[in-house]
Amino acid sequence: MKVIDIAKAAGVNPDTVRFYTREGLLNPARNPANNYQQFGNEDLRRLRFARKARQLGFSLPEIRSILRQADDHHSPCPLVRDVFENRLAEVEREIRELHQLRDRMKSALSAWQTMPDGTPDGHTICRLIEHWDESTGLRD
Known part of the structure; x- marks a missing residue:
């Protein structure tokens, strides 16, 4: 998925996707043919999670900590x-x-x-x- 595709799928704008990517919450691969960022289903899941967490009042550092623990299987x-x-x-x-x-x-x-x-x-x-x-x- 390109930025626009994952943004639509998650119900956010493309700038939100770019922001979370810069902040390290999303880890897109690079398409070797055109160097575009390619987002996968895991990125979409993390983006949806981050959006829900923000709606509940969690800060970006808190979301990062939560994702880090989950990534470490805790x-x-x-x-x-x-x-x-x-x-x-x-x-x-x-x-x-x-x-x-x-x-x-x-x-x-x-x-x-x-x-x-x-x-x-x-x-x-x-x-x-x-x-x-x-x-x-x-x-x-």
């Missing part, structure tokens, strides 16, 4: 579980932080609706922000 499943548990905890922390940010933003916007616009006077830049008190959500 089950990568314990690694996958461990990485995934850590990533899930990280995502949940980020979600909590985003919820807190959203609440601060809503509170600030609500308070700012009744505050007059101010002009920088050498002592202030933007009174909306400078007078914001996170603990109360009101002007300080």
